[in-house]
Amino acid sequence: MLHSSPTTLSVLNARAASASLEPARLPPADIPGLYVHIPFCFHKCHYCDFYSITRQTEQRMARFVSLVLAEADFWVDARQGPTPRPSTVFFGGGTPSLLPLPFMSELIRGLRRRFDFSNVAEWTVEVNPATARADYCTMLRENGVDRISFGAQSFDRAELKTLERHHDPQDVPASLEIARSAGFQRLNLDLIYAIPGQELASGRPAWKRPSRWGRRIFRATA
């Protein structure tokens, strides 16, 4: 019969423990969310505190995608720890929908190859109503995005001008229709309240209008 001394056992236990702590052997690590900031914009709105840049070129955008994926490589490197498994994904900006379709597709597919997306309950991409296109929305939906947040901000042309926005009020219902046709059921409208010169009465239609397009939850920024 083979007898182990206490010293032998502790060595064996230490080896087993270190093997089970190898990052590559650990189960995925649940994290609440993965946020990807896409900083490109038509122009810099005067009220905006978000990091955003203009004068982007295709080369600059392609480089941005490859750098985000290089950053993702760091986070999923097995030597750094277990693979992150987010329960929500959010692409904000900036104006994420300014990223051309092939680049956005490459970014989404690249992230899908790196992270564990088996637990994602909601995946949102912010879209400017002026940029909503059927092929773009279809690509998002086919790649697992299930919620679009439109930067509507106001339904008043003068208020949009004050905000330096680059879309018309009618772009909003048109965008919602495009998204619905692409299969999106979860839609959000961002509205800004207390715009300079805005009266309470002029703001009211903005709050009523979404209810005409169906029950929606939208967030407001004052």
Ligand code: SF4
């Ligand atoms: S479009 Fe949005 S993110 Fe870009 S500058 Fe204007 S408010 Fe900021």
